[in-house]
Amino acid sequence: AQKITQTQPGMFVQEKEAVTLDCTYDTSDQSYGLFWYKQPSSGEMIFLIYQGSYDEQNATEGRYSLNFQKARKSANLVISASQLGDSAMYFCAMREGSWPGGGADGLTFGKGTHLIIQP
Amino acid sequence: DGGITQSPKYLFRKEGQNVTLSCEQNLNHDAMYWYRQDPGQGLRLIYYSQIVNDFQKGDIAEGYSVSREKKESFPLTVTSAQKNPTAFYLCASSIGGSVPQPQHFGDGTRLSIL
Numbered sequence: 406a407q408k409i410t411q412t413q414p415g416m417f418v419q420e421k422e423a424v425t426l427d428c429t430y431d432t433s434d435q436s437y438g439l440f441w442y443k444q445p446s447s448g449e450m451i452f453l454i455y456q457g458s459y460d461e462q463n464a465t466e467g468r469y470s471l472n473f474q475k476a477r478k479s480a481n482l483v484i485s486a487s488q489l490g491d492s493a494m495y496f497c498a499m500r501e502g503s504w505p506g507g508g509a510d511g512l513t514f515g516k517g518t519h520l521i522i523q524p
Numbered sequence: 525d526g527g528i529t530q531s532p533k534y535l536f537r538k539e540g541q542n543v544t545l546s547c548e549q550n551l552n553h554d555a556m557y558w559y560r561q562d563p564g565q566g567l568r569l570i571y572y573s574q575i576v577n578d579f580q581k582g583d584i585a586e587g588y589s590v591s592r593e594k595k596e597s598f599p600l601t602v603t604s605a606q607k608n609p610t611a612f613y614l615c616a617s618s619i620g621g622s623v624p625q626p627q628h629f630g631d632g633t634r635l636s637i638l
Contacts, residue, residue, distance in 0.1 A: 409566070440626060440627075442629075447631075448612060448614075448631060448632045448634075449629060449630075449631045449632065450567075450614060450616070450629035451629075452626040452627070452628065496566055496567070498566075498567075510572065511557050511559070511569035511572045511582050512557075512567070512569070512627060513569075514559075514566030514567045514568070515566050516564070516565055516566045517564075517565075517566055
């Protein structure tokens with residue numbers, strides 16, 4: 406079974422509209438972290454936002470927020486007031502493990518959502 | 525500026541040849557990682573290292589080798605045993621320890637077979 410599922414291969418959105426990118430995850434660990442990354446066509450991976458499994462508040466970073474629903478195992482990314490520069494691939498990722506003392510294992514990525522913002 | 529430098533940006537390999545991808549970071553991060561990305565796919569973990577002189581296999585380590593002789597450097601060798609090496613390779617680093625931290629990525633190396 407996939408550990409990270411992103412069900413939207415591609416999305417077209419009008420500029421200035423809000424966007425929700427879906428992400429569901431599968432883990433039996435109590436402690437884990439969820440990350441969103443943006444990958445423009447140039448290829449670099451840009452970190453956007455992080456949510457820890459014990460965080461009670463939803464994470465926010467500027468125009469990005471993470472809608473964390475632990476019981477449903479979902480961690481959707483919300484982009485408010487979309488801009489043309491938001492056009493890119495977006496990846497949801499998870500790091501499992503217990504912390505404190507959790508080490509630095511690698512991330513498990515979903516297959517991504519290709520977001521295109523239209524003027 | 526602090527960051528992660530990958531070189532070369534593009535690399536071509538002949539059949540049966542080993543090639544080494546460079547990754548250097550000046551962020552003073554303890555942990556370093558190598559990922560592979562195929563077209564239209566997410567990233568898959570090849571190897572990671574939490575401290576100098578120690579590294580662990582990721583999900584797709586077969587046909588690859590790494591070393592971690594210095595904190596700043598984590599080179600990846602794609603050996604001739606890797607039968608389908610054409611891909612985009614990304615190196616990342618993060619602060620180690622118990623508090624989860626985001627991984628910061630380099631700009632990647634695109635490897636192609638001649």
